[in-house]
Amino acid sequence: MTLRTWLSLTLAVSLAHLVLLQTLPLERPMTNTPSSPVLATRTVLLTRTPTPSAAQVAAIRQNQAKTPAARTPVRKPVAQAALVSESTVSNTDPAPLVRADPDATDPDATDLQTQAGPMAETPASAASAPAVAAIDPARASESAAAPPATNAASAVTPEADPPLASTEVAFHAESLPASVKLMYRVEANKFPYTLNAEFSWQLQGQSYQAQLRISTFGQTRVQTSRGQIDPFGLAPDRFSDKYRSEVAVHFNRAQGLVSFSANTPSIRLQPGAQDRLSVLVQLAALVASAPQSFGPGTTLQVQTIGPRNGDLWLFTFGDLETLDLPGGPLQGLKLMRQPRQPYDQKLEVWLSPELGYLPARVRITEANGNYVDQKWLASQAADSP
Numbered sequence: 162m163t164l165r166t167w168l169s170l171t172l173a174v175s176l177a178h179l180v181l182l183q184t185l186p187l188e189r190p191m192t193n194t195p196s197s198p199v200l201a202t203r204t205v206l207l208t209r210t211p212t213p214s215a216a217q218v219a220a221i222r223q224n225q226a227k228t229p230a231a232r233t234p235v236r237k238p239v240a241q242a243a244l245v246s247e248s249t250v251s252n253t254d255p256a257p258l259v260r261a262d263p264d265a266t267d268p269d270a271t272d273l274q275t276q277a278g279p280m281a282e283t284p285a286s287a288a289s290a291p292a293v294a295a296i297d298p299a300r301a302s303e304s305a306a307a308p309p310a311t312n313a314a315s316a317v318t319p320e321a322d323p324p325l326a327s328t329e330v331a332f333h334a335e336s337l338p339a340s341v342k343l344m345y346r347v348e349a350n351k352f353p354y355t356l357n358a359e360f361s362w363q364l365q366g367q368s369y370q371a372q373l374r375i376s377t378f379g380q381t382r383v384q385t386s387r388g389q390i391d392p393f394g395l396a397p398d399r400f401s402d403k404y405r406s407e408v409a410v411h412f413n414r415a416q417g418l419v420s421f422s423a424n425t426p427s428i429r430l431q432p433g434a435q436d437r438l439s440v441l442v443q444l445a446a447l448v449a450s451a452p453q454s455f456g457p458g459t460t461l462q463v464q465t466i467g468p469r470n471g472d473l474w475l476f477t478f479g480d481l482e483t484l485d486l487p488g489g490p491l492q493g494l495k496l497m498r499q500p501r502q503p504y505d506q507k508l509e510v511w512l513s514p515e516l517g518y519l520p521a522r523v524r525i526t527e528a529n530g531n532y533v534d535q536k537w538l539a540s541q542a543a544d545s546p
Contacts (some may be wrong), residue, residue: 332394336449338442338517340364340543345523346487347375348534358535362442362519363543369395371438380404386438388412393433395443400436402468410436410466423469431464440465441510444476445518448494452514455494474498474508484511484521488538493521504528516540 340363347356356377363370371386382404388397401409409422412430419434420427435443440463448455455461455478465474479495493511500507506525513521516537523535 331450332392332447333450334390334446337364337369337390337446338362338449338519341517341519342541342543342545343516343519343537344488344539344541345535346538348536349532351531360519361543364390369439369442371442373438384438386436388439394446395435395439397434397436397439397466400438400466400468408468410468412466419466419471421469425469428471434464434466434471436466440474441520441523444496444510445512445520448512449518452494472501475501476510482511484513484536486521486536486538488536488540491515491521491537494518500528513537 342362343360345358345360347358349356354377356375358373358375361370361372361374367390369386369388369390373384375382382402384400384402386397386400388395388399390396396414397412399409399411401407407422411420411422412434413420414430417430418427419430443463444461447461457478457480459478461476461478463474463476464471476496476498479497481492481494484491484493491513492515493513496510496512498508498510506527509522509524509526510520511522512518515521520535521537524532526532
């Protein structure tokens with residue numbers, strides 16, 4: 162093939178391609194189909210701002226001088242509500258006292274010290290006795306209706322009002338019940354039969370032991386509290402709960418801690434703390450010390466330790482009732498502990514003067530309505546078999 166022939170063929174092919182390209186569209190239409198998604202984009206145009214001239218700058222400054230500057234609003238100081246803490250008694254008081262306030266409110270209703278920990282903190286100046294917070298509704302409404310301060314001088318906290326009146330009840334060791342063994346009949350809605358329970362209270366000098374034993378069909382559950390008697394009442398050293406296996410609680414007063422054998426973290430030991438068994442005897446001794454101080458509506462707060470945790474139990478006193486019990490009729494002063502958490506138990510206790518204010522009846526109600534009712538059946542000597 163000669164050079165002329167090759168150049169001619171090449172030119173013909175190039176012309177054919179040029180004609181073909183001229184017949185095709187320059188843009189391909191986009192269709193909104195799954196195989197060809199529509200992508201929306203936004204174009205931002207960046208421009209350079211021209212530098213103003215000297216005359217323009219002078220005109221802008223003249224306009225700014227004529228226009229008054231916007232005033233920044235000044236926030237007026239608002240007076241903060243003063244929180245006045247009240248100690249039960251000081252460390253210099255000669256006798257330890259327990260406060261029983263008829264006007265006290267449940268910490269749950271006011272969310273008092275909302276769970277900064279499992280236990281509420283006690284002021285450093287408080288004596289070693291359980292304290293109950295008192296709230297005066299009249300003073301609270303007056304504080305809420307007070308207008309805010311308009312200057313800095315009015316934001317100063319005013320002088321605190323005098324402490325609210327309260328009834329102070331001292332513990333007397335001679336008011337502790339004598340050693341005794343109480344027999345109970347236990348009923349539960351989950352079982353069609355009754356159980357037998359035995360509560361043993363032994364007082365030996367400055368030491369004590371309380372034990373609750375519940376038995377049925379060869380199965381036994383035993384709760385035991387051991388400790389000392391101090392100026393404030395019962396001071397537990399160890400509490401145990403045994404059913405198949407045993408869990409125990411130790412009260413370390415030197416370190417101010419409560420430790421648990423169930424791998425539960427230790428908690429702070431509050432003054433006047435009790436376990437779930439000793440608290441019943443502590444209540445009996447306090448009521449026996451001054452029965453007239455615990456009228457209907459009176460509240461008493463005690464840190465109560467269980468096998469795996471602790472909580473503040475707030476008892477509200479009711480009326481003296483006549484109880485129809487398996488062992489015969491007895492008088493009983495009713496106390497009630499309302500649940501603090503959704504799955505807490507409701508506890509009702511009737512302290513009987515005929516039993517040294519030990520419980521004549523104890524009723525525990527679960528959140529689902531199931532209950533256990535323990536009623537006095539008989540009393541025996543502490544050393545009886």
